[in-house]
Amino acid sequence: MTHGNPLFYNINDGGLEAQVHGYRAGLLTQHDYNNLTECDNLDDMKMHLSSTDYSNFLQNEPSPLNSGVITEKATEKLVREFNELRFHAVEPLSTFLDFITYEYMIGNVLKLITAVRNGRGALELMYKCHPLGMFETIGALTAAQSIDDMYEIVLADSPIGKFFTRTDKRDFDDHSTEEIRGMLYKNYLETFYDFVQNLGGVTAEIMGEILEFEADRAVLTITRQSFGGKTTKDRRKMLYPNFGELADIHDQLSDAEDDTYLANELKPYPLYSEMLRQVSKQVSLESLLKKRAVELNKNAFHQSFGYGLFYAFVKLREQEISNLMWIAECIKQDQKHRVQEYINIYE
């Protein structure tokens, strides 16, 4: 096993690691955020952004700008950076990077599944697909008449086909799109987790922590979202990824119907019980979980000789793009009093 050995790491992945560190240095600073939140209109934002790593990415966009354009163009930048890394990567980093894209592929395929379910032309949805989640045969999905077709013709051989095989695909029609999403995501997280554990070393350590948290995050979100809903306990449990800190209490959590019960079950887990305690009308559990994810991703940059920082960079850049959207929406819709609610990446 060469992975994790500093000597070999530098030969294969050292250059790319340096490149990611460079990208990370290009993330917006607190100073940039301060300037952006002071803007009175989106053209001001464009001007401030032109002095950052984004430089003149909005150069060809006519006024008036909207948050959609900013998000789109910023995402293009992320995709460019990612593709450059992917192009130069060798195994096993290349597979690791592919894993990052699978999450977006799942998102895209679900969009198309929704369209097929409703008998709509899926073609017009293609342009709404996330560019990181494109794969060669995705276009063929638009021709499918049913989800079974989709699976047989395209998905089985696609990069994310393996996430379908773990679920019983014949039961597709019994599940809502959201449940299919949950199952795919569960399988994705589990496979990704296995992969990083096999890599071992710093990657297993850092990515292990991140993915365990993501698993717990999924469990908590699904549990709270299905309070009093139609998702039965069995189905709820089926969507829980089979690892993470909370794995021991999955049975109990699948019974939870309110926050009091949940708080009681979470008592042995200080991180989550503290989060639940902080939840109020102004602070949602989801935003607390999101902050924690950002925290973990930031920490990934403190360790060398692991792949964690590649994953972390994509996630942090993505959060930054969300933040730009939030700030732009606040400015455009005259809601400046809420502009500070973005997730702070570098304090």
Next chain:
Amino acid sequence: MTDKMKLGSDALVAVMGDEDTVTGFLLAGIGDMNKTRQPNFLIVDNKVDSSQIEETFKKFVARKDIAIILINQHVADQIRGLLNNYDQIVPAILEIPSKEIPYDPSKDYILSRVKQFLG
């Protein structure tokens, strides 16, 4: 009015507007696809021109199962002539603000008639 719609029967609220406006009202639960797969909403983005808006508007007005049509003001602007001559009572046409473009009460076809009376 009575020949337009049977009293006591349930009718739809239609919406014509940008993606966010349509998303919001569909989230509230007004979205519908009838038996011939005709939706009761139109997403107006930069690929939709005024003749398509006009056509959809006329179609909605003619449908007996639509009682109210919500329309973004900037979309209404594109069929202003049609609206100014609109004299049916049902469906009722409501001009509504959009996220991107501020709402101008002086353009609203009902509000401008209202203002005539209030002086």
Next chain:
Amino acid sequence: MSSNARLQVLPSRMSQMQMKLRLVGAKKGHSLMKKKSDALTMRFRAILKDIKTNKEGMSDSFRKANFSLSDAKYNAGDISYAVIESAKQAAKKVRMRTDNVAGVTLPVFQQTVDETASAEGFTNISRGGEQIRACKDQFDELLSSLVQLASLQTSFVTLDRAIKITNRRVNALERVVVPKIENTISYITSELDELEREDFFRLKKIRNKKMKDNLEKEKELKQKQEELAAKGVAKVSKGENSLLGSYGSNVDEDEDVIV
């Protein structure tokens, strides 16, 4: 319509009676119509104010709702496609009721909720669910107020029309129907007066002629009496009878001359 326009009637006591009844009816109708118009106008003004405040307050509600959608998108990603694609059957509809103001039927919308359809609508169990629910609530609220506004708007248009029609009728009664009946009545009255005067004149003339005739007859009578005084009294009563008969035919001739 000229000011002395009148209805085509035969001037008689009978039609005069009829016209007087019609005048009372028209005046009563006018005051009722006027009251109806006042009632409608009052309601109309109230609705105008409601529409104005509602429409002006609308921008704020929309801003709140739109921003909650931004919030949902910030947390859940772009949900538009999923929401739009999952539209199948409307959960929120409106039902038409009617409201009655002074005999005018106003269509009013009432919101209805189809529970089964709303259960099948867009559901989210992954990230951003909290914000999506908050956004749905905002748009729910917005929809209810828009349905109310739609009712006000239909009332506005209906009342506007009804008031115009009522006012047209009030004006018609005031400016056309009532003056016409009044003109007709004065026409009948003047015709009847004229007839009366003619009758009087004719009677006077007859009386004069009768007096003249009587004088002649007396003269003749005197002459005959003088002759009879010589021949005897037996034939006198017979001659008087024939004179009375010719008096009747004289009246007929007179009348022809006058008319």
